[in-house]
Amino acid sequence: MMLLATIGLMDEADIDVIEAGIALSLADNPRADADRLRRLMTGWAVSLQRDLAPSTAKGRALRLASLIAGEAGLTGDTQDYDNPLNADLVAVATRSRGLPISLSILYVALARRIGWRADALALPGHVLVEVHGGGESALLDPFDHGISLTAARAADIARQAGGAPVAGGFPAMSTRQMLVRMVSNQASRARLNGDIGRALMLYERLTTIAPDQGGLWWERARLEQRIGRLAAARASLTAMLETTHDAQVGERIRATLATLARSEN
Secondary structure, three states: OOOHHHHOOOOHHHOOHHHHHHHHHHHHOOOOOHHHHHHHHHHHHHHHHHOOOOOOHHHHHHHHHHHHHHHOOOEEOOOOOOOHHHHOHHHHHHHOEEOHHHHHHHHHHHHHHOOOOEEEEEEOOEEEEEEEEOOEEEEEEHHHOOEEEOHHHHHHHHHHOOOOOOOOOOOEOOHHHHHHHHHHHHHHHHHHOOOHHHHHHHHHHHHHHOOOOHHHHHHHHHHHHHOOOHHHHHHHHHHHHHHOOOHHHHHHHHHHHHHHHHHHO
16 A cells, blocks of 8 residues: 655656555545545456557547446536545545546546556646547546547637646646645645645645645645744745755745744744
């Protein structure tokens, strides 16, 4: 079983996104049925390997969707979108509902498990999956039953969320970035609901699995400062200072550290 503390020390290529997602789920609910998710992934992979595997990107995208959305019924939660369980990978497998990022992780992980190339694309307010094959690529929307999309439709989705179209397509997320986006969804909702303790706990997890992402340390320090944990806030900012290579950001951190030091005196 993967431990949260080890994820932040692992090289990108060594992170099993499903096992990492399970570790995050178990941190909240140690009795969660993680084996259900493992069995689903194994069953899907066996089905794909038993088939006459499609070689085209479109064929692969359709086959992934037929298993995950079609046969298993996993799709977006349009009725209770803000439910934190939608960003809990084990709960998503149990409830058959999730957020764009959690569902995208399942598609990407399944494709990669059988040797296909697939990426989760970061759009403003949304995540799509890009599947590759036969020298081409195909887009699908895990939140909408895995339907196929054109590049123009993806651009429309981005515009509707207030983002501008991106030349050359949308950025693919690394494995660590996918995990961070999933947990950040929970943290943002906790903060909006005024549950600062929960939000802080989630940022502690985020800085554990992605210690090199300075922005996470900054948000953690803000929450620590808000509840009066000034020494902890200084420690978080110091950790951020050790990872940043931006001179302006470094100066901002030092100025904030000085302010916190004066507050403690």
